[in-house]
Amino acid sequence: MTEILSSAPGELALDPLAPANRRVRFRLLPKQKVSWRETGIAVLFLAPSLAVFITFFYLPFAKVVSWGTYRSVRGGTSYTYVGGQQYRDVLTGHEFRDGLLHSIQFVLLTVPLGLVLGVLLAVAAHRRLKGIKIFQTIFSSTLASSVAVSAVVFSVLLNPKVGVFKVDWENRQSVGHLLSLHPRPGAMVMAALPTIWQNLGLAFVIVLAGLQAVPDEVLEAATLDGxxxxxxxxxxxxxxxxxxxxxxxxxxxxxxxxxxxQIEIVTAGGPSGSTETTVFKIFRLTQSNYGAASVMAVGLFGVTLLVTAVQFAVLNRRVHYGN
Amino acid sequence: MASVTFEHVSKRYGEVTAVEDLDLEIVDGELMVLLGPSGCGKTTALRMIAGLEEISDGKLRIGDEVVNDVDPARRDISMVFQSYALYPHMTVARNIESPLLVRRYHVDGPGSPARKLTRAERRERVAEAARVLDLEPYLARKPAALSGGQRQRVALARAFVGRPKVFLMDEPLSNLDAKLRAQTRIELVDLHRRVATTIVYVTHDQVEAMTMASRIAVMADGRLQQVGTPQEVYDRPDNLFVAQFIGTPPMNCLSGTFSADAGGGVLVGTSRFPVPPGLQTPLVEGQALVVGVRPEHLPLATDGTIEAVVRAVEWLGHECLITVQVSGQTATVRQAGMSTSPVGSTITLAVDPAAVTLFDPASTRRLS
Structure with missing residues (x-):
């Protein structure tokens, strides 16, 4: 947020001194002796969810990691163990790089726009008006429509040949050109539109819930503060x-x-693979080489984990978690 | 500093009337307490001064200016909310500084154009407010790391830092424990004496009203019942509502009839209450009346004219409250020390004519 009050470290009065805060936070977690009894009870309580996670997430994931060390022979009829070599080959290969590039384009096109528009809609709809529930329902309805439906709707609307708007993305200096680094931006923008539309509903619902938790009195105090x-x-x-x-x-x-x-329905990865995201590549590879597909899946997991970790690391300090 | 004047102000929400035809002048520099039970319209009245509620009818003036359509931020008022409404994500220093950031102030002498404060000026004012309210050690903390009393002082500092014409306070002490509340009452009165600015203070707690107010405006059902100094409101309640709302326990109000025998008196069953001296209103034989007497004005006396049966005795240490029945109607008697009258016994009470207030049961108003 705007750092209007930021002052040099020496100016004691107005400095938002972080250490004071931190000290308090640590005090909330006092040192405790480890009690085996309590640990046992904790494990007991965790057991049901752990069982589910292990069976359906951790074990399958471990399996995928191990599949990555086997290479397909003769189009997948048999597999031989190759160790880490396949990881090196696939993760440094151009297929993974292209897929990742497309995925990142897709993220950049869908996430910020969906977030900003969702916030604006939620702020607009967060007021006491007659019939506001109707608008709130409309705004959140995109959440309830399936990916396939929204993808088909947008395909029909924007199809260059038979669409309602007949947008010829290929031969047009569009906003998409500015948003994308790719030589064929139109297709990616097309593929992103249904997702932006769907994100709108999700962002709207969650932000609206958040807004309803903001105390009126604090906003009134801000109004009186000018x-x-x-x-x-x-x-x-x-x-x-x-x-x-x-x-x-x-x-x-x-x-x-x-x-x-949504990408499969709108562009099917085309034209000439320009909208093939990583998941696309993984899916295609599973037809011929399960091992390489597994490597890519692990690679995508790693990238997603990294991005999320960076998001948390950078933004968590600016997030206010209340009392 | 400025006065605040309600001229026939009403506030309606659709069919519901929250404030009805409020006529009240709050004098420059006084601490006016709006007192009443919940739902009486006192907070709505306060929020109309703040500009957080629109005014349905009538005029509201701050000083000489009619402010009905003036933006809240331009009314030069500040408000302390019941929940304090601090910004939880800002440090104490920033919370206090907040009103100084956006609003414009006439700081270069009278007649000069209003301007925003410089950073140095802001810092100086925050430091001063923090010093006055004893918040200097906490400036870098967030509100979550403060106690209730400290948060309350931050809210006060934020209200005082802009030196507004009028302070509005909406039950600011209700979230404090009893001890801290008593202490803060004294501090607030002291603060008011030092800044000498108009304060409009909303509470349902009559102890706060009695101890802090220059004047009290008692409200009920959206209507103003009485305005006066704490003593006036206590000693000469205008109507039965005020009589029974002010005072712990409240004034005893017993139904009776006027009897002209033996110089005049009010009969409550077989007991006889004197008529207050100097009563202007003429009374007729058999007229229905309500007799109001404060519990402390009903001393036990062997030659008393009021016969009562003791129903319960509550001992509070320095005094006791005796609940009695006078001809089937319940009354409370306050007596110093411990009561010697056992439950079920019959006692006689005396009453000083000057301590009696008479009400008309139909209009509920006091007979002058």
Whole structure:
């Protein structure tokens, strides 16, 4: 947020001194002796969820990691063990790099726009008006429509030959050109539109819930302090819902990295592979080389983990988690 | 500094009337307490001064200016909320500084154009507010790391830092424990004496009202019941509501009829209450009246004219409250020390004519 009050470290009175805060946070976690009895009880309570996670997440994931060390022979009829070699080959190869580039384009196109528009819609719809529930329902409805439906709707709307708007993305200096680094931006923008539209609903619902938790009195205090609507939003409302925003940012990013169906329906990866994201490449590879596909899946997991970790590391300090 | 004047102000929400035809002048520099039970319209009245509620009817003036349509930020008022409404993501220093950031102030002498404060000026004012309210060690903390009392002082500092014309306070002590509340009451009165600015203070707690107010405005059901100094409101309640709302325990109000025998008196069953001296309103034989007497004005006396049966005795240490029945109606008697009258016994009470207030049961108003 705007650092209007930021002052040099020597100026004691107005410095938002972080250490004071930190000290308090540590005090909340007092040193405790490890009690075996309590640990046992904790494990017992965790057991059901652990069982589910191990069976359906950790074990399959370990399997995928190990499959990455086997190379397909004769189009997948048999497999031979090659160790880490296949990881080196696939992760440094141009297929993975291209897929990742497309995935990142997709993330950049869908996440910020969905987030910003969702916040604006939620702020617009967060007021006491007659019939506001109707608008809230409309705005959140994109969440309830399936990926396939929204993809088909947008294909019909924007198809260059038979669409309602007949947008010829290929031969046009469009916003897409500016947004994308890729020589064929139109297709990626097309593929992203249904997701932006769907993210809108998700962002709207979650941000609206966050806004409803912001106390009216704090906003009234800001009004009396002379804050206009924009300043109130930027300096009070958004910081107070920052945990919600971080959550949305992370979830939308992870989802965008995993997007498949909407792209498959709108562009089927084309033209000439220009919208083939990593998940696409993985899917195609599973037809011929399960080992290489597994490596790519692990690679995508690593990238997603890294991005999420960076998001948390950079933004968590600016997030206010309340009392 | 400025006065605040309600001229026939009403506030309606659709069918519901929150404040009805409020006429009240809050004098420059006084601490006016709006007192009443919850739902009486006191907070709505306060929020109308702040500009957080629109005014349905009538005029509201701050000083000489009609402010009905003036933006809250331009009214030069500040408010302390019940929940304090601190910005939880900002440090104490920034919370206090907040009103200084955006608002414009006439700081270059009278008649000069209003301007925003410079950073140095802001810092100076924050430091001063922090010094006055004893917040200097906490400036770098966030509100979550403060106690309730400290948060309350931050809210006060934020209200005082802009030196507004009028302070509005909406039950600012209700979230404090009893001991801290008593202490803060004294500090607030002291603060008011030092800054000498108009304060409009909303509370449902009559102890706060009695101890802090220059004047009290008692409200009920959206209507103003009485305005006066704490003593006026206590000694000469205008109507039965005020009589029974102010005072712990409240004034005893017993139904009776006027009897002209033996110089005039009010009969409550077989007991006889004197008529207050100097009563202007003429009374007729058999007229229905309500007799109001404070519990401390009903001493036990062997030659008393009021016969009562003791129903319960509550001993509070320095005094006791005796609940009695006078001809089937319940009354409370306050007596110093411990009561010697056992439950079920009959006692006689005396009453000083000057301590009696008479009300008309139909209009509920006091007979002058």
């Amino acid at each position: 804050y206009g609507p924009v300043r109130r939003l930027l300096r009070v409302t958004l910081p107070l819902i920052s945990p919600v925003l971080l959550f949305l940012f992370v979830v939308l990013t992870v989802q965008a990295f995993q997007a498949f169906a």
